[in-house]
Amino acid sequence: MTGNFPYLVVGILFVMGFIGIVFEKNLMKIAIAVSVVEAATNLFIITLGYRSGGSIPVWTMAGSGSSRMVLPTPQALTLTAIVIGLATTALMLSFAMSIYRHYGSLDVRDVRRLRG
Amino acid sequence: MIEVLHLSILVTIVVSGFLTIWFRNLLSSVISLAVLSLFISLEFFFMQAPDVAIAEAGIGAGLSTAIYIIALRACGRKQFRKEGER
């Protein structure tokens, strides 16, 4: 019944994140949009690894007689991607805070001393 | 039944993602982002990925929201003079 609906959700999240990155003017909002794209990427990778009817890839909780597990590699990759996403988010917000200290503004149209 | 729940979670993800971009107010936007993370972590539970779900709930919904709110506090008021710039 769900069909390829999760893929559609991933695609919509990507496009919304891109629109946020390109058209927002506030540095903090841009960071939020980057977070949305990160969330979309994580959702995408996990979605790729789902096997319908599969069980958790943990033998402790798998229940007896279950041989069909969902793919474990995407989960390991996503775990890495989530922590990397947190690291970049924290750094980007720190930059935004420091830029606010120097420029007194978070607007990208004010933060453009380097140009030409 | 479980399919309906799954679909409604996916719809909530889209709606909260849209609201995250849509809100002008930064604090509302951050809260929407936390909701987005929370529902994505629920979606991970549905896709049998509890490892990632715990990570997403702890990091995405908990910590990064805290970091965002700290950053918003630093930028909310005009408290630094502009003359100090080089």
Place this chain on the structure above:
Amino acid sequence: MKARILFLVSILVVGGLLWSGLQAVHPFGEPNAAPMDDYFIANAQSEAAANNVVTSIVFDYRGFDTLGEGAVLFTAVISVAALFRKRGQH
């Protein structure tokens, strides 16, 4: 203004690119044959002696990635600390 319309169109084109790519991957819930993942599921207990297959991938089969991940977190922490360091702090 012209550039912004161009950007909007290009975002939609990139969305179309991703969408067409997503159409070409396997349907949701029915992945292709997965020899690597089946190997992990079958051998995580005998090789890495861990019940949690994901943890055995994260720390054994792809342990080096995890070191890199820890290094990214470390890098971000050091960068934030360098950004907010006190004056004259060595």
Place this chain on the structure above:
Amino acid sequence: MSWQVHLPALLLAVPLLGAFLAPLTALGGKGLRNTWFVLVSAAFTVIAFLLWTRVGSTGTAIYVMGGQGWNLALPSGMSIPVRILMEVDAFSAFMVLLSAVAALAGALFSIAFMDRFSGLEKFVALYFLMVTGMFGMEITGDFFNFFVFLEISSVASFGLVAFWRDRGEALEAAFKYMLVSTLGALMVLVAVAFLYSKYNVVNMATLGKVIEWGMVEKTALVLFLTALAMKCGAVPMHMWMPDAYAEAPAGVTCALIAVSQASLYGLFRVTYTIFGAFMGSPVIPWVIIVLGVLSMFIGVSMAVIQKEVGRLIAYHSVSQVGYMLLGFGVGLLALSDARAMAEYGFTALKGGIYHIVNYTMYKGLLFLSAGALYYATGCRNLNDMGGLGRKMPKTMVLFMIAAAAIAGLPPFNGFVSKLYLYESTFAVHPILAVFAMVTSVLTLASFVKIFQTAFLGPALKKFENVREVPGTMLIGMSVLGVAILALSLFPTWSVNHLVEPAAKALVDQASYVGAVFAASLTGGGL
């Protein structure tokens, strides 16, 4: 076998360990920190050199992370590798050697250059992390691992670009760099996920073996191509590059160049080794060639009108990257055609690879001498400078060497790689060679401008107290200066020993793939 099989792992473990322990060196004070900085830098340079000689003598080196044996790529009963592989062929080893030399020079330079600033143990840690990321990108044989190292090097370079956090411009440059770079890295991850979904494998060699040409692969190729081209600064995605290069501390910029070369390495590993079989259609090669020509021309045009030293040189980076993209694009165009490959493709490829080594050396030296000017005078605007040649003669000589090399004046090495590029691109289309030559002329013009306004001219009163920079900075600059002179005086040696093996390894997709599958046939164990 000997301990030398562990060199790929050591190459990454040594700088990582150096970075993890660097914050603790704050306990031992300045001397301990500087000693640690130099020791670890020297250690990874030595390891890189040993790795290069080993690959030169015994062929492609394989290392299985966490396997029973270092060469047990395929576990029993499997036809694909499941663990992370490090795969070092001649091209990777060449890039590693190059990056190590640039990083060593930057480290030696930074000791005295950064001495007046605070938080230096953090600087050391970030520097080593950036070096690790760049080495990892160059020697890994696994796509997800490539993404992780791309992130390490990117995040470390954001921190380093913003290290002078009291300059608003530095923070601005870091933010801009970070925005595009994070986006590009995410797209790389999406591309890796696409490839994973189709083939259930993230190993590069295996992908090169099993890949077919379909919708998923096209999507992945587009995402890889633009993300990595952005990371190495192709026009019109280059705007972060002058910002970041000009605002970072000079020693860091020297290593940042090597980082962008690592992205270039990734781009050509993807296009040549993974997708090389599908380059029969000329679309992708022409995209790369057009990006290269645009980068060359627009980069150098913008450089001519710049007023800041760092920004001027950084715009030249854009144009020099264009040369490499041009050379590699022409090589890619000829990849599936043996006759064209022999006629001009291989020459273009050699030109591109030779340009990588030349570019890393002289551009690093240029940034270091710009940093020396900043260290001595405290200003970065060319309008404020003048008459420094008498005060800083050694810096001036080193700058002259680098400027003559980049402008392609004979007898320096810059001309050799450009000669290769002119003659091979002329065979494809004459207009490409014309663009390359015009770019070369404008390059010379803008370096004459720097030389004339900064070093020549009447002595200025405000620079009366300016002295020559300290010895360690001069040593760091001399490492690159000596390298440039050696490359200039022994062109045959460098072509035969550095460039040709790398070019052959890049073209030879079968041996890159075969190394993984052949090594495991000999069985595990030591």
Place this chain on the structure above:
Amino acid sequence: MNPLSVVARTVCNLFAWFLAVFGIYVIVHGHLTPGGGFQGGAVVATFMAFLLVAHGGRKMQSWVRKELFTLMECIGLTVFISAGLLGMSNTFFFNFLAKAGGLFGSTVPLGPNPGALNTSGTIALMNLSVGLEVVGGLSMILLYMFSGVHPEEPFGREETGHDR
């Protein structure tokens, strides 16, 4: 940030300690149940965030020192990479403790089973070290970003080395 009211502080204290215990459980049982060093570390760091919100930054900074977290982080990562280097008799990151007897060296039966804590070799060790690193790192990020909200010094020329 100012401390919250007494009621809120008490509730936060209560929940925070539950979080800490749960996080440590997740770290230690990483190879048996869903979780591991990163997840558990993130949960413990959320405990830090709770305390920070409830009690305010000034009080928090008087309780803990940033150097402690730096030390935790460096030690965690060094143990992690050393566990990799010790496997160098075979390869880097070889799981040399698995099925070798001793602590963490037991074998596990195949198929679904409840599992035992002393299995999985270096995985358990790496879980602990990564947990240590993540707790230290995330708390450092929180504390440093918090100290950036209200910098003690007025903003000005913070470095003195730009010109002579």
Place this chain on the structure above:
Amino acid sequence: MWDQILTGFGYWDVYAWISFFLIAGGMVFLIRSLGRKDYKQGSDQDEIFFGSNPVPEDGEDLKVPASSAYWGYTQALKPFYDVLVGFHTGIATDYAGWYILVTALVALLILL
């Protein structure tokens, strides 16, 4: 002995260039030695001629600033440079926008 690199069309020989420079340098010295013998350093022969005005003390007033270099070149190509400088807006979101634009272009080229 002779370090030559063949490119397929021509060759590169660094020692030929070095010997050329040596010979050229020798000729320069030869020509220089044919010059006037009555030049003395420190006398008013090496005074700067500043349009018969007094020479300023500080070099600041003498030197040509960098922005004046290639004035004619930039003036002649002004339309080109106006477009080019306008293209480098310095707005962070535009950087991302150009990246996405190039991705879209390459995607169209490959997929069509």
